[in-house]
Amino acid sequence: MKHAMRWNPQIVLTVLGCVGLSLACGRPVQDQREPGFYDITAATGITFVHTDGSSGRHYLVETVTAGLGLFDYDNDGDLDIYFVNGADLPGQTSETPPTNELWRNDGGFRFTNVTREAGVGDTGYGMGCVMGDIDNDGYLDIYVSNFREDVLYRNNGDGTFTDTTASAGLGDPRLGAGACMADFNQDGWLDIFVANYIECPLDTPAPCTRLGVPVYCDPSTWNMYEPQQASLYFNNGDGTFRDVSVESGIAQFRGRGMGVTSTDYDNDGDMDIYVANDVTENFLYQNQGDGTFLETALLSGTAYDLHGHEQGSMGCDFGDYDGDGWFDLIVTSYQNQPNTLYHNLRDGTFEDATIPSRVIVGSMENVTWATFFFDYDNDSRMDLFIAYGHLQDNIEKIEPQTKYLWPNQLFRNNGDGTFTDVSAQAGPGFQVRRTTRGGAFGDLDNDGDLDIVLSNSREGPTVLENVLRNGRHWINIQLEGVKSNRDGIGARVEVTAGEKKQINEVRAGSSYQSHYDLRLHFGLGNSETIEEIRVLWPSGQVDTLTNVKADQFLKIKENGGYVVLR
Secondary structure, three states: OOOOOOOOHHHHHHHHHHHHHOOOOOOOOOOOOOOEEEEOHHHHOOOOOOOOOOOOOOOHHHHOOOOEEEEOOOOOOOOEEEEOOOOOOOOOOOOOOOOOEEEEEOOOOOEEEOHHHHOOOOOOEEEEEEEEOOOOOOOOEEEEEEEOOOEEEEEOOOOOEEEOHHHHOOOOOOEEEEEEEEOOOOOOOOEEEEEEOEOOOOOOOOEEEEOOEEEEOOOOOOOOOOEEEOEEEEEOOOOOEEEOOOOOOHHHOEEOEEEEEEEOOOOOOOOEEEEEEEOOOOEEEEEOOOOOEEEOHHHHOOOOOOOOOOOEOOOEEEEOOOOOOOOEEEEOOOOOOOOEEEEEOOOOOEEEOHHHHOOOOOOOOOOEEEEEEEOOOOOOOOEEEEEEOOOOOOHHHHOOOOOOOEEOEEEEEOOOOOEEEOHHHOOHHHOOEEOEEEEEEEOOOOOOOOEEEEEEOOOOOEEEEEEOOOOOEEEEEEEEOOOOOOOOOOOEEEEEEOOEEEEEEOOEOEEOOEEOOOOEEEEEEOOOEEEEEEEEOOOOOEEEEEEEEOOOEEEEEOOOOEEEOO
């Protein structure tokens, strides 16, 4: 009797990953896949599983965890992955306490769990993370924002980290959410900004109901979910930080902070901060250049949507999508609220370009989280990624037209101020249905195109390989500061190729409680040579390179030339 062949999805994914990646699965074979994004998670060896500590008691914090970070912790030239995890809440007891996990990139999309030996398995209830070299020793450190005490891990430079939270003067016990690093006072040392979310008591369960169905409450429900003040810490340059939240003006305002991003939006030479707030107006902190900030969201037009409504804002990112030399802003939001694209008008104000840009397409159907500008097809235009996934795990019982699990979205930049939703044509990786929270991008295999890693609520992550093969050119730039902070965070890079100028900035912390690659990737289209690369460092130093060959990984040192890494 013949037995019918049955496909094991795990085996199929692993075999597909081996075929596409030429891993150590036997003799390398030619990649026959069509261009697009492919879910290769099974082939990576990553076994991390996210937990939110839920037990049916509907604590609101369960719905908003967690982010992730892509960074090269061991300086081997490959992007490693740090997954932030939740923890047990009342009513839930795990046999083994959940921890954050660090996965080392071994090349060829293979990863190894090095959490234990690295010493970064925080057991706190994690929300987000950001990476930066806080002591300028050449190794990236980790800041984790938690529900309860935040954590700072100092990189020892030998593959291990030390928890220096207490000695650094950190450890805020509030519910920290998005975080970012930049040299806000321009003294050569990285500072830390943390958006705090809400007061979230755990002494009693807190379910609400809709149509008789228990659901998570709206954060504006009752007085128990009060908005919080953000935290700003200036780096003393000796391994310690001082809380300047009050004296800087940051603490004057309370919001339900979620996503955070930083950039020089007004082109005045210092780093500003944007906070996406949940059911409160968003904040735009304009750096005054003297250690203080002015909250300008209302005046700039970025506090509300075009109707003047506050939104359930989640993630955010800056990027120059129209190539005019000024950074624009994307903000994700809750169901029945559009993702909002703010176009920088170059006078300190923004206009809501959501509808004319067509970014509104598909955004009303579900809840959106991680987001970022990136050039996925190397055509020299900034495209847009949006992550989806409902926070009500029983939403189908209330609104049958939507689902808890939802595919993510990819917008291609048309070059005329508009975007086209190309998710259906972006490969099988964009057909995957999860409830995603954090997301980051970077060139995981160093092949010249940008890949994506996503953190999914209550399950494993998604690793999307970008199979591009369109023949377009690119350049990847890593910075090394000398007078400026070591990572060059806050530095602006201008790339001119084929008579087209692009700009980007090195940012630490963005998207939704996540951190993407500190290396800057520029798609160059058909240009094989870059006429000029110009780096404007936080220190004021300007470095210029001319006639640079495309399709290379460069490291540019402040006032010290450059080297080709590969």
